[in-house]
Amino acid sequence: MSKERKPGTVRDGRIPIYDNKGVLRGNVGPSATSVAVSRFLGRGGATLGKKDGRVAWIGPSAPIPRRPETKNHAAARGSVKAK
Numbered sequence: 001m002s003k004e005r006k007p008g009t010v011r012d013g014r015i016p017i018y019d020n021k022g023v024l025r026g027n028v029g030p031s032a033t034s035v036a037v038s039r040f041l042g043r044g045g046a047t048l049g050k051k052d053g054r055v056a057w058i059g060p061s062a063p064i065p066r067r068p069e070t071k072n073h074a075a076a077r078g079s080v081k082a083k
Contacts, residue, residue, distance in 0.1 A: 008024060010027045015030060016054070016057070018057065046059050
């Protein structure tokens with residue numbers, strides 16, 4: 001019979017995933033990559049680190065900035081008139 005776990009804990013052999021605020025978002029196996037972790041966080045950039053003495057995936061601290069929109073893109077959307 002297996003050990004009882006409390007809700008919100010991750011079993012041995014799994015790696016927990018935390019967002020930038022320290023909230024547990026899920027867990028993955030040891031062979032998971034940052035691409036698999038990005039599905040839980042909604043964006044890429046997670047790194048392996050330590051939290052509470054255990055290896056964990058930790059989400060990026062700042063949102064990834066959007067690329068500035070050019071005049072041609074704005075004209076195609078209709079928000080700015082093209083000359």
